[in-house]
Amino acid sequence: MALDRWIGLVLLGVCLIYGYAAWFTMDDSLAPFMQRNPIWPSTFPKVLSVLGILASLFIVLGFEKGEAKVGDIDYRKLWEYNLGQALLLLALMAAYALLLRPAGFLLSTSGFLILGSVILGERRIILTVIIAAIATGIVWYLVQVILGIFLRPLPLFLGAT
Amino acid sequence: MLEGLLIGLQTALSIQNLAMVIGGCLIGTFIGMLPGLGPMSIIAIMIPVAISLGDPSAALILLAGVYYGAIFGGSTSSILLNAPGVAGTVASSFDGFPMARQGKAGKALTIAAIASFAGGTIGAILLMVFAPMLSSVALLFHSAEYFALMVVGLSAIAAFAGTGQVAKAIMMTVLGLIMATVGEGALFNMPRFTMGLMDLQSGFGFITLAMAMFALPEALFLVLKPRQSKESDGDIKDLRITRQEARAIAPVIGRQSVQGFFIGVLPGAGATIASFLGYAVERNIASKEEQEQFGKGSVKGLAAPETANNAACTGSFVPLLTLGIPGSGTTAILLGALIALNVTPGPRLMLDAPEVFWAVIMSMFIGNLVLLVLNLPLIPYIAKVLSIPRNFLIPFILFFTLMGAYIGQNNATELLLLVGFGICATILRFADYPLAPLLIGFILGGMLEDNFARSMQLYDGISFVWERPMTLGLLIIAAILIILPSYRARRARLRASGIADGD
Numbered sequence: 001m002a003l004d005r006w007i008g009l010v011l012l013g014v015c016l017i018y019g020y021a022a023w024f025t026m027d028d029s030l031a032p033f034m035q036r037n038p039i040w041p042s043t044f045p046k047v048l049s050v051l052g053i054l055a056s057l058f059i060v061l062g063f064e065k066g067e068a069k070v071g072d073i074d075y076r077k078l079w080e081y082n083l084g085q086a087l088l089l090l091a092l093m094a095a096y097a098l099l100l101r102p103a104g105f106l107l108s109t110s111g112f113l114i115l116g117s118v119i120l121g122e123r124r125i126i127l128t129v130i131i132a133a134i135a136t137g138i139v140w141y142l143v144q145v146i147l148g149i150f151l152r153p154l155p156l157f158l159g160a161t
Numbered sequence: 162m163l164e165g166l167l168i169g170l171q172t173a174l175s176i177q178n179l180a181m182v183i184g185g186c187l188i189g190t191f192i193g194m195l196p197g198l199g200p201m202s203i204i205a206i207m208i209p210v211a212i213s214l215g216d217p218s219a220a221l222i223l224l225a226g227v228y229y230g231a232i233f234g235g236s237t238s239s240i241l242l243n244a245p246g247v248a249g250t251v252a253s254s255f256d257g258f259p260m261a262r263q264g265k266a267g268k269a270l271t272i273a274a275i276a277s278f279a280g281g282t283i284g285a286i287l288l289m290v291f292a293p294m295l296s297s298v299a300l301l302f303h304s305a306e307y308f309a310l311m312v313v314g315l316s317a318i319a320a321f322a323g324t325g326q327v328a329k330a331i332m333m334t335v336l337g338l339i340m341a342t343v344g345e346g347a348l349f350n351m352p353r354f355t356m357g358l359m360d361l362q363s364g365f366g367f368i369t370l371a372m373a374m375f376a377l378p379e380a381l382f383l384v385l386k387p388r389q390s391k392e393s394d395g396d397i398k399d400l401r402i403t404r405q406e407a408r409a410i411a412p413v414i415g416r417q418s419v420q421g422f423f424i425g426v427l428p429g430a431g432a433t434i435a436s437f438l439g440y441a442v443e444r445n446i447a448s449k450e451e452q453e454q455f456g457k458g459s460v461k462g463l464a465a466p467e468t469a470n471n472a473a474c475t476g477s478f479v480p481l482l483t484l485g486i487p488g489s490g491t492t493a494i495l496l497g498a499l500i501a502l503n504v505t506p507g508p509r510l511m512l513d514a515p516e517v518f519w520a521v522i523m524s525m526f527i528g529n530l531v532l533l534v535l536n537l538p539l540i541p542y543i544a545k546v547l548s549i550p551r552n553f554l555i556p557f558i559l560f561f562t563l564m565g566a567y568i569g570q571n572n573a574t575e576l577l578l579l580v581g582f583g584i585c586a587t588i589l590r591f592a593d594y595p596l597a598p599l600l601i602g603f604i605l606g607g608m609l610e611d612n613f614a615r616s617m618q619l620y621d622g623i624s625f626v627w628e629r630p631m632t633l634g635l636l637i638i639a640a641i642l643i644i645l646p647s648y649r650a651r652r653a654r655l656r657a658s659g660i661a662d663g664d
Contacts, residue, residue, distance in 0.1 A: 004329065004592035018339055021354060029351075039617040041349040044610045045342050048335055056331040064647060073385055075591035081385040089384060089559060090580060096563060097576030106278025106340045109560065120384070128653060131553060139564070149213065149568055 003075055003131030008059030015056055047103040088119045110136045165511070166289075169519025172218050173527055181214075182524050186531045189230020194238045200249075201490045201597075202232040202376040206561050208368050208498050209568040214591035217504040218517045223477075223526040224495055229281060229528050232432060232470055238274045238541060240463075241266060249432030249470040252440040256455065256462035267400040272460055274537045275402075275469045276414055281529035282473030283418035284425070291426075295483040296461075299508035307626040308612035309635035311605055311658030314486040316596050317427065320646045325458040327647050330598050333589075337599040340365055341606020360574045367497040369566040369575045370582060370603060374596045375490070376562040377583030382590075383555055400537065410464040413443055419490060425476025427488065432470040432477075439469030456514040475525060482506055486605070490597035492606050500604075514562055543581055547590075 014133045022045035023035060058064060073081060101110075113132035114125075122128050145147050172178060185207075192203045207227050211220035235250035240257035253273060260269035302310065319330035342363025343354045346424045351632075355361040424435040443465040444455045456461045480488045485507030487493035499506055504514055511518045566579045586596055614626045637649055 003588075004594065005353050007589065007592050007594065008332070013337065014336075015339075016435060018354070037618065038620075039614045041346075041351055041353060043617070044613060045194065045339075048339050048342065052332065052335045052339060055328055055335055055474060058328040059332060063325060064650075066189075073591060078385075082387070083385065086381050086384045089555075090584065093559060093580050094577065097573055097580065100567070100573050100576065104437060105279075112560060112563075113556050117552045119554055120552040122552035128553075133460075134555070137210065143564070143568065149571070 005060055008056050012056035012060055014050035015049055018045065019053060021158040022046045022049050023041055034109060036041065077133055085121075086117055089116060092116060092119065101152065102156050104156070107151050107155055109139070163373045165293075165515050166523070168466065168516050169521075169523035172520035173222065173523035176469040177216075178219055178222050178520065178524065179527070182226045182528045183531050183535065184227075184474060185223040186230040186233075188407075189227035189232075190237075190245050190532070191230075192227075193234025195650075199373075200228050200235075201371070201494060203227055203231050203377050204491060204494050204498075205368065206565050208371070208494065209565050210274055211498055212501050213568075213646070215502075217499060217502040217514065218520040221401050221495065222515060222528075224498060225524060226475060226528045226531075228491060228495075229277075229471065229525075229532060233476055233532050235276070235278055236467060237270065240273060249436050249473075250466070251433070252436040252466035253463060255440065255466075256457070256588075259456070259458035260463065261461075265458070268402055268406075269463060270540050271400045271402050271421040271537065272410060273404070274540075275468035276410065276417075276447075276464040277471045278533040279414045279527050280421055280471035281475055281532075283415075284422045284616065285522060285525040286471035287419070287422045287531070288475050288478060288525070290520070292479055292518075294481050294510045295479065296511050297625020299484055301509070303611040303629070304619070305632040306428060306628045307526065308609060308616055309632040309639070310484060311486060311609045312638045313635050313642065314480070314484075314488070315602060315609075316642040317596070318488075320642045322400045326593065327643060328592050334598040334602040337602025337604075337663040338606045338609065340370070340599075341603045341611070346607065353648045357573075360499050360572070365578070365603070366566065366575055367501070367604065369579050371494050371497065372566050372601050373579050373582030373598060374384050374586045376558070378587040378590050378596075379581065380555055380558045380562065381559075381587050382552065387551055389510040390426045392448070401644050402404055407514060410460055413461050413464045414468045417443070417465050417468035418472045421472030422476040424469070425473030425488070426479045432473040432489075434507055435473035435476075437465035439465040440510055447607050449503040471529075477588065478521070478525075482510060482521070483508060484491070485510075485608070487601055490600055493597070497604050500642055525641060545550030550645045595621065 022042045026042040026045070027035075027040060034040065037117060092112060092115055096108055099111075100106045110129075110132045114128050117128045117132075118125075140151060140153060144151050144153070172183070175517060188207070189200070189203060192206075193200065204224055204227055209225060211223050214223070232249055236257070239250045239254035240261050257269045257273065260266065261588045296394055306634070315334050334377040337453055343361055345352045345355075345362055346410050352362055387394060420442065421435040423439060440455075440462060443461055447455065451459065451461065457475050474491075477492050482497060485496070485505060487496045496506060504510070504517055561590070563579065563602045564574055567573065567576045572645045589596060615622065619625065620628065625632060626636060
């Protein structure tokens with residue numbers, strides 16, 4: 001089965017779970033006066049679940065035969081591309097999300113920029129560190145001072161608020 | 162209208178807003194030039210900055226400037242590198258790149274700049290004429306018509322976005338609508354589908370979703386498959402065009418400004434369709450000798466898509482400003498930004514916030530002029546951005562994507578959601594699922610449910626569908642928009658198989 005139909009199957013599952021929640025669980029907690037209304041909080045989700053199930057079934061059962069297109073990236077030959085770099089960058093992004101608050105903006109951001117460049121093959125470490133440090137400083141100044149949005153600059157263990 | 166124009170001129174010419182236009186155009190040009198980053202990604206990255214300005218006019222002027230700038234920048238990389246920065250400028254590379262290879266890069270850039278300026282300016286004049294007319298008609302609409310109109314908009318987007326694969330586009334639209342129902346809605350004031358998580362109480366963040374749908378997959382695609390940049394053979398020195406060339410492109414610019422504008426007004430048909438259609442029309446109506454020149458460095462072949470894409474960008478503001486319905490992914494992002502700034506675009510925008518409405522239109526004239534006057538002599542220097550190594554460029558794109566989501570919500574959970582949605586969006590792109598309908602569905606979801614609920618309450622049920630003729634008419638149009646492309650694709654397939662079988 002082609003990838004688009006597998007995705008259709010996953011979406012069918014999502015719509016079924018969504019539909020179950022809309023049809024069988026949402027109305028239990030509805031106040032009696034709301035039950036006299038022509039529209040309930042579950043009405044729109046119920047309609048959407050039916051539409052979603054129909055559309056995903058259409059895809060899964062292959063009723064609409066479009067031409068199989070291979071775009072810029074052919075997912076069947078994914079290992080021929082820089083998959084390792086992409087996965088490492090995604091992991092780095094997740095680590096940045098988890099470390100931004102505890103490690104502070106300056107440390108986590110300069111670390112993200114340096115490691116990101118290294119993952120992509122940059123070997124001029126001193127240049128990378130200088131660029132990352134300057135960029136981090138400028139962005140912190142712009143966001144904190146110019147835009148007035150608080151970004152904790154230093155790690156928690158240094159006692160920064 | 163004259164009073165509105167004066168209000169708009171006064172607002173657009175303030176020092177802050179002039180800085181926004183100039184800054185937006187320059188940022189858009191710089192980033193739009195980078196292959197892989199489209200206007201949607203650029204605008205998504207710029208939204209937190211725009212929202213932090215606090216002034217809706219300034220924010221929209223900045224974002225609109227970034228939009229035109231990105232389209233202009235995309236043309237430069239199309240012409241110099243044959244690597245279009247945005248999809249709307251792909252057709253510009255058909256004749257622009259051959260011109261650059263013939264040593265006419267400067268001439269090609271001049272034609273692109275003039276055509277873009279004319280397309281954008283004529284488009285803005287048409288917007289000035291048609292937007293108020295449509296606004297006054299839209300004031301007659303009730304919630305039932307609004308609901309039906311949004312269904313038409315979503316159907317048209319699904320039909321256009323998924324040419325030949327409408328089911329996928331409908332699925333993405335429905336998924337966007339489903340995502341919009343997560344969280345505590347204004348209508349019922351009770352949490353829905355939050356799974357008990359506090360972070361989902363206010364629903365998914367629009368900026369996070371916009372970044373995840375566009376900026377992150379683009380950057381990941383750049384990592385997965387680095388684009389090979391080719392050195393330009395053209396020397397960017399001689400920027401002049403001859404009188405004969407000017408005479409040849411003048412009628413093309415006139416025709417494509419109007420055609421591009423009206424294509425831009427249609428929901429779902431944006432700058433990309435306008436540019437390809439513009440190129441095809443001009444090629445078809447050209448003389449035999451001129452037709453042979455198309456694809457080999459024809460000035461008409463370059464002027465047509467360049468005019469059409471800019472006019473379409475302006476045209477796409479018509480449904481956004483007058484009906485509050487975005488016609489493209491880019492205008493959907495702009496709508497989200499406006500809602501975040503407590504401005505609701507629609508027929509009442511002209512009455513409630515005339516300074517926003519008219520300032521945006523006036524800033525379009527100023528923005529196009531800025532692009533022409535400022536960028537043309539600076540192009541040889543701005544083009545240097547193309548030489549930034551990807552080892553530095555990609556981490557910065559990813560960092561700005563993360564920062565955009567973080568600043569928007571000030572919540573680190575948003576960053577994890579961004580990565581998760583970004584991975585899903587990349588997988589969906591592998592399988593050719595269109596992402597713009599998802600974002601448009603997400604943005605329109607709240608309004609669609611709101612109008613649906615009001616109509617249901619007013620008519621005590623679904624009877625508004627047949628009791629209001631305009632609502633019924635619009636819903637029939639929506640059904641036709643969904644059925645027709647599938648029917649035509651099926652017929653074309655049957656005909657093709659019939660011919661193949663010797664039928």
